[in-house]
Amino acid sequence: MISLRNVSTTFRGKDGDFTAVNDVSLDIPAGSIQGIIGFSGAGKSTLLRNINLLERPTHGQVVLDGVDLTGLDDERLRRERHQIGMIFQHFNLLNNRTALQNVELSLKFAGIEKAERRRRAQEALEIVDLAEKSKSYPAQLSGGQKQRVAIARALVTHPKVLLCDEPTSAVDPRTTASVLQYIADINQSLGITTVVVTHELNVVKAIADNVAVMEDGAVVERFDVADLASGAFEPGTEIGRYLLDEEIHLDRTPLAGRRDPASGAPLRGRDGKELIHA
Numbered sequence: 681m682i683s684l685r686n687v688s689t690t691f692r693g694k695d696g697d698f699t700a701v702n703d704v705s706l707d708i709p710a711g712s713i714q715g716i717i718g719f720s721g722a723g724k725s726t727l728l729r730n731i732n733l734l735e736r737p738t739h740g741q742v743v744l745d746g747v748d749l750t751g752l753d754d755e756r757l758r759r760e761r762h763q764i765g766m767i768f769q770h771f772n773l774l775n776n777r778t779a780l781q782n783v784e785l786s787l788k789f790a791g792i793e794k795a796e797r798r799r800r801a802q803e804a805l806e807i808v809d810l811a812e813k814s815k816s817y818p819a820q821l822s823g824g825q826k827q828r829v830a831i832a833r834a835l836v837t838h839p840k841v842l843l844c845d846e847p848t849s850a851v852d853p854r855t856t857a858s859v860l861q862y863i864a865d866i867n868q869s870l871g872i873t874t875v876v877v878t879h880e881l882n883v884v885k886a887i888a889d890n891v892a893v894m895e896d897g898a899v900v901e902r903f904d905v906a907d908l909a910s911g912a913f914e915p916g917t918e919i920g921r922y923l924l925d926e927e928i929h930l931d932r933t934p935l936a937g938r939r940d941p942a943s944g945a946p947l948r949g950r951d952g953k954e955l956i957h958a
């Protein structure tokens with residue numbers, strides 16, 4: 681079980697402080713798949729990085745199976761982190777290492793000796809059906825295969841938790857289904873608690889048990905995917921309604937006179953001048 685308790689993250693900048701995650705409390709049951717959905721800038725990735733303390737929260741606690749990670753010293757935290765694997769939108773593989781060497785690297789950091797590293801890395805590549813690509817370099821692999829190597833790298837330390845940051849945003853729709861299938865199968869067969877950040881409703885619908893909707897750093901809605909499918913869940917916020925409505929909404933009002941939603945300033949063209957023509 682992962683418990684986020686009143687987690688907030690504020691970044692300090694030249695132009696003042698910015699709170700990317702604002703007082704989030706969320707319990708993620710062991711073995712479940714939790715989706716986190718929201719628009720760009722909602723704070724999803726920051727919250728995900730709060731879970732393994734890649735981004736240390738400014739306030740609040742992150743409790744994994746009863747251990748408060750935020751209260752650990754560096755050495756203890758380093759050990760606990762081996763229980764948390766992570767995959768990223770752009771795979772983050774080292775281009776000058778083979779698939780096998782990329783997977784092995786996590787074990788090197790964990791201090792495992794070479795023969796054992798090799799055996800476990802091979803085994804992890806087998807789980808994602810890439811044993812025959814172990815000697816390939818990332819440039820020789822498709823996007824989906826690269827993400828599967830990244831999944832193997834995350835799994836090789838036998839984590840309890842798998843964090844997925846936009847795992848399918850850089851691959852085509854068919855590959856998306858395959859990557860999600862691997863994540864779902866691994867969750868089922870190994871019982872790994874999984875957290876998936878995405879801006880795509882289809883992704884959470886396909887894979888998640890529970891979903892948290894984020895806006896401006898806060899969790900504004902939660903629902904069970906089963907309730908969404910059965911029609912028992914109705915979003916109670918505008919952002920929820922918008923996100924759960926898959927159509928793309930374009931603002932077709934003339935550009936001239938439109939304002940930047942963030943700053944409220946009139947929109948400007950590339951030349952920096954205010955737009956005056958529709």
Ligand SMILES: Nc1ncnc2c1ncn2[C@@H]1O[C@H](COP(=O)(O)OP(=O)(O)OP(=O)(O)O)[C@@H](O)[C@H]1O
Pocket residue numbers: 691692693698699700718719720721722723724725726727879
């Ligand atoms: N290291 C940082 N320093 C300052 N601001 C940051 C930092 N990291 C993130 N932010 C800001 O925090 C806000 C939330 O960012 P975050 O990446 O968590 O959002 P997101 O919902 O994952 O968006 P996206 O889907 O675009 O990745 C953004 O406004 C971002 O600019």
